[in-house]
Amino acid sequence: MTILVLILLLPFLSFVVSGIWGRSHLKNLSGSIGTTSIFAAFIISCQTAYQYFFIDGMIAGKYVAQFPVNFHWLQFTPDLSINIGMMIDPISVMMLLVVTFISLMVHIYSLGYMKGEERYATYYSFLSLFTFSMLGLVVATNIFQTYIFWELVGVSSFLLIGFYYNKPSAVAASKKAFIVTRFADLGFLAGILILSYYSGSLDFKEIISRYTDLSSPHLQSAITASFMGASALTWGLVLVFVGGAGKSAMFPLHVWLPDAMEGPTPVSALIHAATMVVAGVFLVARLFPIFAISCPAALHLVAVVGIFSSAFAALIACTQTDIKRVLAYSTMSQIGFMMFALGVSKYGSESGLGYMASMFHLFTHAIFKALLFLCAGSVIHFVHSNEMKDMGGLNKLMPITHLAFLLGCLAIAGIPPFAGFFSKEEILTAAFEHDKLIYYVAIITAGLTSFYMFRLFFSIFYSKKSFSEKINHHSEGTFTMLLPQIILAIGSILAGFIPFGNYISSDGWVLENHIDWNFSILPISLSSIGILIAGFFFYKKSDRPENISLQLGALYSLVKNKLYIDEVYEFVTKKLIFRFIARPAAWIDRNLIDGSINTIGKATQVFSLTTSLWQSGKVQAYSIWFLVGTLGVLLMSLHFLQII
């Protein structure tokens, strides 16, 4: 056992301690307990990253996976066992850093944001549970371990979205999130079963090596077995991707993400922006060699779903008025970027650029999206509303938040030298090299991104001359709320300069980062145009936005209502599934299944009541039965012995 186990154990202990004793004894301490434990986990993660990337991770110029902890948990057959362990490789180390860092920021921020909340201790125990599950997910050695922690992540997300459980919309949102992701997880489970059935193993290392070796019998059997026109391998990978798409809110399983904004804002920052929603990207990245080498068709599906979700979400984000929902759709859009970056990538050095770009974007996005959410949290805390129309002119009142939000917006819009520029540039380069259509959709989406982000920015901080006087008296937030914003803002400036290709690439070999400024002119100018358009409409309060939305008419309301996807779901579930599947099933359950069981029960009851009458309590009656029985047995034995 190494010190690495502490990364997982500390948040878990914090969860247990504040979960059990939080409400009774540690009401105010649980915040500090959670923050301290996650801080320690963060320090250990940093040390791990240093150790891995700079000291012992690289063998002969190539990063190889290490297994510091690995033990057999369930042994099914001599070949097939479920292991629990920790796998240290470039992407898991990066995810350890991201998760612990963002989680630390959110823990610190929540000290101020959730202060005075009645279920403060519960909140921190849930946060710790979430951090524990996410860390367990990223270090999993085994696809089944991933699945276990995947579900734990889903549960903690459910708990945190429904944190304000006396608010009906929050309860509905938490149920929606849970059911939609659970539905997707069904696909994931089926995918796991298919992949492990043909590979005969659940370990990532084994699965990958067996499925990427073209001569292996496992790969051959998985390719030759086919179902409905696709091979078993394709089915397995697509189903695993369905699970990932559910968690990562890819179209059409994205419906839960905007509603999930009902949770406390720091939670949205942690779960629905920076860490949990990238679990799907992480999963695809984890199995990337199989996708890229053995099943390009499935990878192409990833690319198509990614780019479509990205453009779709960006379009919707332009029309939303709830600031957290705008951020939610922008998250979906950015995750779409990561997905299609994986989708256009190939395995191996230079052509694996998309993989590196995707991970890079995951890294920078986590930082600036957490920043944006924390700033939005401060704004909501300040004006007590989520709606854009209640805001405006806050730049004087909240100078630090204003600056931090601006940096976050610049980063997400891809303006150099902020973090998002570098990662998005790599993604666009990768897309340009592999698929022109995706590239053009992507740069338009990038332009839209900067438009809706600056629409948000101008609507919150400018747009009105001055803000109404009644809330002027309180400050923009406590020190614990400002500190994470400052740290993350600095991160958003600096994170792009990390030579990411030195650490993470599709095959473990070092990849050169390169920024081609000629190539960058088009995306940067599109982003700048987006900012200018946003400024034109939203810098000062005017009726320009309304005019344009009136002119667009039906198109505008179509997009504003999120293309009626929710209504489609409602129709499908309520009108079709409930009426034609659930009700008949319920009828069969109540009348046929329950009916037959009840009939058997009743028959048994009648039978036993009848026979119980024989037990009269009269000794002589019993002895007569006994005598009759004895004589009967006697006669029968005489008969069978053929005496009479």
Place this chain on the structure above:
Amino acid sequence: MNNVPLIHILFVSTALFFIGVYGFFTRRNLITMLMSVELILNSVNINFVAFNKYLHPENHDGLFFSFFIIAIAAAEAAVAIAIIINLYRSHRSIDVEDANELKL
């Protein structure tokens, strides 16, 4: 002695047995039922002794069995009478019809 045939003795014991059975079934008084059981046991005793005497006079197994049965019958009578006394104390009756609590 030898001129009494075995069949006569068996006839007596069978009659005794069924008198006991009849008494056991018809009498409601527990003491009388106990006496009927003694009759049944004694009919069996007679059978043992008679078969021993007529079929295997060189052995004494039947006699030993009779002794055992007599001993057991004595013990059984002691236990049964103790039960009857306790029943009388709780129910104020030794009628078997009154002791019918052991049912559903």
